[in-house]
Amino acid sequence: LTTFTDEAKIALDTLSGRATGLFSPSLRLGVTGLSRAGKTVFISAFVHNLIHGGRLPLFEAQKSGRIARAFLEEQPDDAVPRFQYEDHIAALVNDRLWPDSTRAISELRLTIEYESASGWSRMFSSGRLSVDIVDYPGEWLLDLPLLGKSYADFSREAFDMAVLPVRADLSQEWRALSAAIDPNADADEMTARRLAESFAAYLKACKLDERALSTLPPGRFLMPGDLEGSPALTFAPLPGLSERRARPGSLQAMMERRYEAYRTHVVKPFFREHITRLDRQIVVIDALQALNAGPGAMADLERAVTEILACFRPGRGNFLTDFFSRRIDRILVAATKADHLHHESHERLQAIVRRLADRAVARANFTGADVDVVALAAVRATREGAVKQGRETLPVIIGTPLKGEKINGETFDGRTETAIFPGDLPEKIDAVFDVSGPDRQQNPGHRQSPGHRQGNEDPAIRFVRFRPPKLERTAEGVTLSLPHIRLDRALQFLIGDHLA
Ligand code: GDP
8 A cells, every 4th residue: 555655655755846846835925013023033933943853842833743744935926025034143143233223125935845744645735835925114014004095194194193291302302394385386396305304304303212103104213224315205295275276386285296106016916926925924013112101002003913914914904905816824913032030920021912912903904814823032042040038039031231231320341241130021901001191101019120229210121232142052062043032922823824
């Protein structure tokens, strides 16, 4: 029977084109998230752990020893930049530095050779899966709603958002500049540029501000890619627009035309060529940063996740429906950097992300794909320990803070290991989302770190950025793969079923 099976398999493989190299099933996995959320680190760790046979107990195919090998292959799309995996790994592993973050779209093909779990599938499946990983800024994705908005809608909404208490001071300069502008005046390049620059400065300030606000469109104002300075990016919303047609030759007409150019030449092609071809998607979020900044930032992050999910909503009512050639069937919302917390808090972080994602799913009226959540660290930069303080034993995390990081008045040199009590996440999830409460909320019963002063300005979680970990070597001198927290759970959800 074995002989028959083998022969049948060869025949089938030949038929399916495997022997001639024509056919290898592929899965397009989108990796997105707002800038600095952790996309680059996630992809690097994902690939490194698969190539180097990392410890992945929750990733079934690996655990049961069915993965023969994983390796990089040439990507299918010649016009898309390649994800610079080797450079990123060299930075992480050799230099213990975090790699350069995502600035534009890039792609990488990882091919996995595996043995099917069931004898039946072993006969029919090729035992080979190519995962095309597509890394792109979440800022670009958040442009999708613009396709359904006129320039007047876009302008009105931009001003509505800008006067919200959480943004009002950051947008003040741009609003003051806009207030002095007559949309009906003659078009003038310098005025357009001044407005566009001031508007972009406001959007960037929202991102950099410690309030950790998520993003407002247009996404290319924050992540221009190769469009920096082009006319398609030299526009801004104008105040007090009526629905009447703009006078030809006016500033409003000029802005409107550029907004249209942005939609036609930037937003649409990006969606048609990249987003609509995805099968699976992971949305990486920096929930810890938002938690630390308070309920206003959490609400803002929730809004961003809602809008991101709405972009993937299949079915009627979505003006992108015609574009979609495939259907995204699984979306993972992943809060990364969980290694900044002691494991006691990981479940709480995941519960918070679950609440956020559930609300986003409900608000986006999202159906049609499985949405799951996970709290993970793509690269684990800390280990855990305990420090005695009086009668209490505090759970701490131990790592090497980056050069220049400060805590309790001490500045680190980038070489010294230190133990930090990061604080606990609030037990009551509601408090995290309650915008009526104080920003940078205190959490009652919150334990203080050793030597820490009591004070109202104390953030909920104490953050220090750590250097990437030093990799262990085996007795034979082989470097082990990058350590992580629950990366395997993410892998199982994103690709596990395709390796069954
Ligand atoms: P991107 O803009 O989404 O590509 O973000 P990156 O992947 O470059 O991550 C931004 C920064 O977040 C990195 O430089 C690290 O400082 C930090 N970071 C990302 N992932 C992790 C992680 O898993 N653990 C830790 N400790 N830090 C992380």
